[in-house]
Amino acid sequence: VSAWSSLRASTAYADLLAVSERLGRDPLQVQGPGGNTSLKENGAMWVKASGLWLAEARARDIMVPVDADALTAALHEDTPDVAFVPDGESASALRPSIETSFHAALPWPVVIHTHCVATIALAVRTDAETVIAERLGDLGAAFVPYVKPGRDLTRAILAHSAPATRVIVLGNHGLICCGDNPVSTETLLRTVSTRLEPHALPEPGTIDPHLADQLAGTDWMPAPAEAQPLARDPVQLGFAGGATLYPDHLVFLGPGVAIADHDDVGTATEQAARLSPPRRLLLFPGRGAAIPKDSDAGTKALARALGDVVARIAPGAEVNRLTQEQEADLLNWDAEAYRRSLSAAS
Numbered sequence: 001v002s003a004w005s006s007l008r009a010s011t012a013y014a015d016l017l018a019v020s021e022r023l024g025r026d027p028l029q030v031q032g033p034g035g036n037t038s039l040k041e042n043g044a045m046w047v048k049a050s051g052l053w054l055a056e057a058r059a060r061d062i063m064v065p066v067d068a069d070a071l072t073a074a075l076h077e078d079t080p081d082v083a084f085v086p087d088g089e090s091a092s093a094l095r096p097s098i099e100t101s102f103h104a105a106l107p108w109p110v111v112i113h114t115h116c117v118a119t120i121a122l123a124v125r126t127d128a129e130t131v132i133a134e135r136l137g138d139l140g141a142a143f144v145p146y147v148k149p150g151r152d153l154t155r156a157i158l159a160h161s162a163p164a165t166r167v168i169v170l171g172n173h174g175l176i177c178c179g180d181n182p183v184s185t186e187t188l189l190r191t192v193s194t195r196l197e198p199h200a201l202p203e204p205g206t207i208d209p210h211l212a213d214q215l216a217g218t219d220w221m222p223a224p225a226e227a228q229p230l231a232r233d234p235v236q237l238g239f240a241g242g243a244t245l246y247p248d249h250l251v252f253l254g255p256g257v258a259i260a261d262h263d264d265v266g267t268a269t270e271q272a273a274r275l276s277p278p279r280r281l282l283l284f285p286g287r288g289a290a291i292p293k294d295s296d297a298g299t300k301a302l303a304r305a306l307g308d309v310v311a312r313i314a315p316g317a318e319v320n321r322l323t324q325e326q327e328a329d330l331l332n333w334d335a336e337a338y339r340r341s342l343s344a345a346s
């Protein structure tokens with residue numbers, strides 16, 4: 001019996017799947033295939049596969065075996081993560097998540113990473129490090145300024161944390177919590193999220209029926225209700241209307257948002273559809289937010305997420321946004337070609 005198969009047969013593994021499913025079904029923690037969880041023991045690790053949903057943790061096999069010690073030892077090399085999937089241990093061709101290296105390198109049996117909206121609403125602020133120290137100082141929380149997910153981020157996490165660190169806030173990205181077992185680690189993560197929630201939560205959004213009627217004749221439809229205030233609340237429009245705030249927004253919705261500058265809904269949606277790279281969240285100032293009718297579940301989840309995040313950013317806060325170089329890097333574009341494509345569109 002291998003170390004991976006005995007770990008997979010453990011109670012802790014079953015607990016990890018239950019915790020993963022619960023967090024994956026909570027849109028305030030995980031959106032689409034975002035977030036990931038892991039369990040490891042003596043270098044044998046199970047981690048969520050790339051592109052799969054934590055919400056499906058018990059409905060299908062979403063976990064991949066990884067040699068955590070070998071991956072940690074290779075942290076300064078550029079060997080692909082899939083090279084650390086041990087021969088004969090994986091029943092599938094799944095690839096480990098792009099974020100696998102920090103799961104391997106953090107010295108705790110359980111690592112849980114979510115795109116907690118309350119955390120992101122603070123982690124985009126220019127004063128995030130100070131605010132995190134105030135709210136989570138007694139938990140020994142570490143703050144890591146934005147770095148592209150992958151081994152560079154893992155090295156930055158190790159540089160900004162200590163072996164005993166259990167709470168790590170990732171600038172313009174999300175939250176990592178570590179622990180001895182899945183249930184206590186989820187409890188810690190929920191504690192952190194609750195502390196970072198603003199005192200007064202915003203009113204839930206509603207869809208303007210008049211805008212919905214006008215969109216009916218186009219290739220677009222109203223965005224989820226939570227995203228509607230992005231267009232109607234001037235403060236939220238200010239936060240939403242700039243460049244990208246966090247990586248998954250870019251991946252699912254394109255850079256930033258499109259803002260309709262035409263009263264005619266048909267013309268505005270046609271203009272938005274011509275932007276390059278495409279923008280899949282279109283805001284009609286004062287009226288509401290729209291997404292393409294062919295949006296998949298991930299796109300809908302990330303449209304909702306922007307509403308959930310922005311509604312939690314303190315009015316007047318200064319925010320960091322991803323630069324064009326950081327966007328190009330996330331999309332695997334050549335930076336110069338990306339810049340040209342953006343300027344051609346605007």
Ligand SMILES: [Zn+2]
Nearest residue numbers: 035099113174
């Ligand atoms: Zn992430």
